[in-house]
Amino acid sequence: MKTSIKIVSILVAGLILGAVFNQMLYDADLDGIPNSRDAFPRDSNEWNDNDSDGIGDNSDPDDDNDGFNDTEDFFPFNFSENSDNDLDGIGDNSDFDDDNDGFNDSEDLDPFNDLALKFSFKNVNLIDRQNNRQTAPFIFFLYQGTEQLKRFDNEGNPWYVPWQETFNLTADFEYNIPDNQTLHEFTVVAYFLKFRNSEELDISGSNSSYRETIIFDLKNKTWLNSSSILDGSLDDSDDSDDASLTLDIDVFNFGYLKSFKWTFRMVDYQFSYNFDPARYSYYVGQSHKIFDYSDYLNFVTINDPELIEIAGILRNLSIEEEFDSLREIDFLLSFSQSLKYSEDNVTAGVGEYPRYPIETLVDQTGDCEDTSALLISLVEILGYNASIILIPEAWDGYGHAAVGINVTGASGVHYIVNEGEPDETSYYYAETTAPGWRLGEMPDLDSNSAYIYEAK
Structure with a gap:
């Protein structure tokens, strides 16, 4: 046995x-x-060595040995590529159109940026008085060749401009121009509107025309034949239709130029930002699916460079106003609340479409989870701790999303995470969908029972 x-x-x-x-x-x-x-058969932590330098890819900070760290290399396993300016998946060294503007890099004046012009008409002066009325109805147009690019007016109506006084216009227009062409010609035409026939005003320094022709040199970013003041009184004629327009032309990188205006504590604030279309398209192309409540945090993007710049703009405004932390949070909250609320089925054509913050800012609209992801991203970038608050039964048949923010000195409605533990944290309720709500204030909901997910 x-x-x-x-x-x-x-x-x-x-x-x-x-x-x-x-x-x-x-x-x-x-x-x-x-x-x-297995390139490292005796090392369970390594099995591949892309650049054959003897350092396994898991440990190697530069897997293709091109001199660019993997964390900043768009193509970490391709020695010949490291950047992708237009985010089209083709490396800049192989891409014939690095800004994706439709012009080959070999003929593009700026191969890494899609260029555009911004026309900013500052003011007008109706130099020659035409009648005894106090004001004159005034409009003007911008043409390129025979194509009318823009009619400038006061929201569909003429401006009523006092005679012989400088009248502020603040009329802007952005125009995407061909980047492979150096000289661009435009014409400005101004009118005094009369009951029967409109009368063209003389804004040209030339005796041959009342219209001012502008030739802009895109390569050198200068006007060739005009100054910033279009003035009909500078010619030698004795006509009585003279007027002047003050105009600035700036070159900028074409994108989504968006302006934001909102009010906080009876003070108006505003700023403009030019968003990169490629980055917007990148976010649109990402997954927008939600499988679990915690997936809403996937739309918080604290490392996005454009969002970091916008957070910096808001921080600078806060510093100028000498806001303390609580006041700054309410200021950021008022910015998020200023964006138009809209349902996903209206704006996206689907029942649920959570937006990334850049999408929300470019679209200038969103619902509760969109503005919540935006606010969480902004406050996290600026050094505050935040969470998303999800209330499944906020109203009959409807859930709701809001933001929780941890800030010293806050009061009001809040949720406690890890209560009794060393990392116990209080997140104060922030309503992002309607103006006027301050930190710690909550709308009248059917339920305040919530799931809290901390942004890490």
Whole structure:
């Protein structure tokens, strides 16, 4: 009996040793990669060496040995590529159109940026008085060749401009121009509107026309034939239709130039920002699916460079006003609340479409989870701790999303996370969907039972 047990034990031990030996021959470091395909068969932490430098890819900070760290290399395994300016998946060294503006880099005046012009008409002066009325109805147009680019007016109506006084207009227009063309010609035409016939005003320094022709040199970013004041009184004629327009022309990188205006504590604030279309398209192309409540945090983007710049703009406004932390949070909250509320089925055509913050800012609209992701991103960038608050039964059949913010000195409605633990945190309720709500104030909901997910 004992002999048979010994034989069985020996057989079992042999089988085990054989299996181990066989495994060692197949996968010595037990990392799941066969020895034949494992560049480091004795190191379970490494199995590949893309650049053959003797350092495994998991440890190598530069896997293609091109001099660019993997964290900043768009193509970490491709030695010949490291950047992708237009985010089209083609490396800049291989891409014939690095700004994706439709013009080959070899003919593009700025191969990394899609250029545009911003026309800013500052003011008008109706130099020659035409009648005894106090004001004159005034409009003007911008043309390129025979194409009318823009009619400038006061929201569909003419401006009523006092005679012989400088009248502020603040009329802007952005125009995307061909980047492969140096000279661009435009014409400005101004009118005094009369009951029967409109009268063209003389804004040109030339005797040959009342219209001012502008030739802009895109390469040197200068006007060739005009100054910033279009003035009909500078010609030698004795006509009585002279007027002047003050105009600035700036070159900028074409994108989504958006203006934001809102009111906080009876003071109006505003700023403009030019969003990169490629970055907006990138976010639109990302997944917008939600499988679990915590997935809403996937739309918080604290590392986005454009969002960091916008947070910086808001921080600078806060510093100028000498806001303390609580006041700054309410200021940021008022900015988020100023964006138009809209349902996803109206703006996106689907029942649920959570937006990334850049999408919300470019679209200038969103619902509760969109403005919540935006506010969380902004306050996290500025150094505050935040969470998303999800209330499944906020109203009959409807859920609601809001933001929780941890800030010293706050009061009002709040939720406690990890209560009684060393990392206990109070998140004060922030309503992002309607103007006027301050930190700690909550609308009248059917339920305030919520799921809290901290942004990390």
